């Protein structure tokens with residue numbers, strides 16, 4: 001079996017996924033505004049040969065647009081949160097190999113500016129940046145960016161299509177290879193015949209270009225995506241190089257992977273052009289008893305209110321709450337349809353209801369000795385998973401325990417890398433710096449020459 005890939009799934013905030021855990025005396029996420037917490041974590045992850053640190057991000061509050069948000073604020077539940085892209089530039093200069101992935105929603109920045117920011121980070125990190133493309137699920141998030149309401153699910157994916165198209169034109173088409181000369185003798189910094197305007201004209205955006213930064217080591221950053229609805233999967237099949245799934249079982253993961261790969265092939269790509277990362281959390285013990293005892297301790301800290309507030313499913317659009325016994329089948333959401341389906345598939349012995357959501361989310365964990373955990377990871381790998389995005393209970397403990405105790409066992413089994421491959425993030429994962437010729441971004445290489 002080939003080595004699995006491991007990303008640390010984190011957020012520049014106090015309470016990201018596992019709510020309530022920040023109250024533990026060893027939880028350093030309470031001080032997330034301190035860059036030292038992140039630099040130390042990034043260095044530890046690099047020591048453990050993690051592939052990447054992967055930042056989630058949101059640009060608004062969970063809950064109904066005009067609903068209460070006291071749970072969010074009281075629990076530090078993704079508020080306060082800070083900009084991951086700015087933080088990544090500090091991590092870039094304190095690490096050498098670690099991939100630097102961050103989430104950015106298509107509504108939060110104009111694509112011209114976003115493309116420039118990515119290129120700058122890719123230069124600073126020497127080609128280690130990845131973008132998790134999200135379309136947003138938050139009503140409040142939309143209202144922070146000039147919109148009256150969060151656009152419909154389908155409309156959001158159409159928006160994303162145009163957004164990525166603009167960025168691809170800038171990253172891939174605006175500067176030809178060899179445009180940057182830095183020729184002191186001839187006095188030519190860049191060759192004007194090789195730097196092009198893109199003249200994008202679309203439904204939402206008008207962008208002339210040219211792209212202002214010079215081509216960065218990867219040009220297009222490594223692209224992740226996490227949608228699991230029909231629209232989300234179709235988008236992933238076209239654009240994603242890494243898909244983030246949180247399937248409830250390996251069998252459901254296998255179905256999802258097979259279907260997304262089928263769509264990728266239909267879109268002109270190859271099955272192996274897309275890697276799949278399952279989201280997962282661990283509780284590690286030197287014995288099974290110790291692992292169970294640690295699990296018990298985690299249970300004591302978890303906040304049910306936090307999980308419900310996070311999932312948006314606790315409240316209706318008018319801000320009133322769904323009764324806890326409401327079947328999930330009756331929950332209407334314009335947020336993440338894919339996640340709701342996954343939650344419903346997690347329960348097979350009764351009709352899942354709103355009250356089950358906290359247990360379902362916090363229950364996504366593998367508890368045991370390093371050997372038992374390794375056994376489980378093999379099961380996921382056999383289902384087609386290429387790697388894992390690891391959720392944390394506590395920063396840095398969840399990662400240091402995994403690095404110090406589980407990774408050595410995985411290495412013995414050939415399931416974790418023993419050294420970093422050289423080069424950019426994409427080079428490490430796919431063996432090339434740039435997107436391959438089957439990716440939609442590649443169509444813009446060398447196409448704008450006639451128009452400049």
Ligand SMILES: Cc1cc2nc3c(=O)[nH]c(=O)nc-3n(C[C@H](O)[C@H](O)[C@H](O)COP(=O)(O)O)c2cc1C
Nearest residue numbers: 056057103134135136226227228229232336337338
């Ligand atoms: C594991 C996972 C992590 C996600 N992380 C973020 C995030 O950090 N920020 C965000 O705005 N959306 C995030 N999302 C939302 C998705 O990117 C996507 O926009 C959402 O699931 C709606 O798409 P879908 O209905 O196609 O699943 C995440 C979704 C999943 C499943």
